Amino acid sequence: MNDVRAFAAQALADVALRGASLRDVMERQAPRLADPRDRALLMALVSDGARWWLRFDAAINHLLERPLRDKEPRIHALLVLGLVQLEILRMPDYAAVAATVQAARSLKRPQLAGLVNAVLRRWQREREKHLATLDAQPRTRHAHPGWLAKAIAKDWPAQAEAVMAANNNEPPLMLRANARRVTREALIEQMLAADYEAHPHPWLRDGIVLPHSSDVTRMPGFAQGLFAVQDGAAQIAADLLDACDGQRVLDACAAPGGKACHVLERAKVALTAVEYDPARAERIRQNLDRLGLNANLVIGDAGDPEGWWDGMPFDRIMIDAPCSATGVLRRRPDVRLHRRDTDIAAMAEQQQRILASLWPMLAIGGRLVYVTCSLLRAENESVVQTWLAGQPDAHVVPFELPVGQAAAVGWQVLPGDGDLDGMYYAVLEKR
Known part of the structure; x- marks a missing residue:
């Protein structure tokens, strides 16, 4: 099989219906295509398929008399991709439909090729009616899960529509x-x-x-x-850390290493990068090697430093805290399919634990930068505010950025602000 759309249907079914990571699926599928144009099309199809799944998955349910999702997940995903080609990628109707029908045959489901053709032709005939139905609800209008649409509207009522629209735009x-x-x-x-x-x-x-x-x-x-x-929002972190030559620097939860490398490019520091997952730690090593940089790479739990800290204080600490990744949906569209509202409280608890564990390691006069790629207040200012209430030696450093808005503590860049990803920052000094 060398059919790009068939590959894409398999990949999208794995991401949307089996919980696979988009990155892992692409690393597995893309090498099977020799032509770089085919690989680019595969990436566009699967990325936009994941981005718009919640919209067009619902549309396919309306177009089918009997659902295919459970019995024929690849064909269901292929139908979603058919609508993506027509509505998002704006491919010519005849080419999108014909190629999608052929992909059903490539998937060894020739008996369903007629059904694929009929469903896509029905969409074309009844398009305006179905679009009006999809646009009536935030979940299907912006292809965001209901819990997330409500959370964004609660935290950022004036910006909610713009944020969800930005999440669906192609980032630079x-x-x-x-x-x-x-x-x-x-x-x-x-x-x-x-x-x-x-x-x-x-x-x-x-x-x-x-x-x-x-x-x-x-x-x-x-x-x-x-x-x-590296997105510009992530590049801000090195500016806020303000590391100087000769300092000891800790980057906690460091994978894949972009911020750590940026700090090392800026200053001659002794940097320790901590990552819990050995596979993700290997990606830090690969990035360091390609960029010609050196760091002390430690596999360990940032929230439990007893097993890896040498007892010497750090002048700078960056906590790139594990979070919901709700600020980077335009680059990681599969996150919206995998994240659940019940994850947020557990994330906040972990963030509190890491912050509390690493603060004692900061030298007097040192600076700690807390960063997440979330836009939810529960993971950002609420975490820092709660922790500050019991930490009298922590001083909040005020700052402003050219884009975004001040939070109760720190600064929030929302998706699309300055065409950047969503990211939160707080800067603390020990006094």
């Missing part, structure tokens, strides 16, 4: 120039010479923006470690 490709090896200006010149539409981010000093996703491994400078892929 954002890079971080490796200041150890190249200037941002020189790297942009290389990219422009290779016909990449790259320009400097307006206020992030290492940031480079390209309007569309691309295979970064083919871009000039990737193999030489001249840049890393």
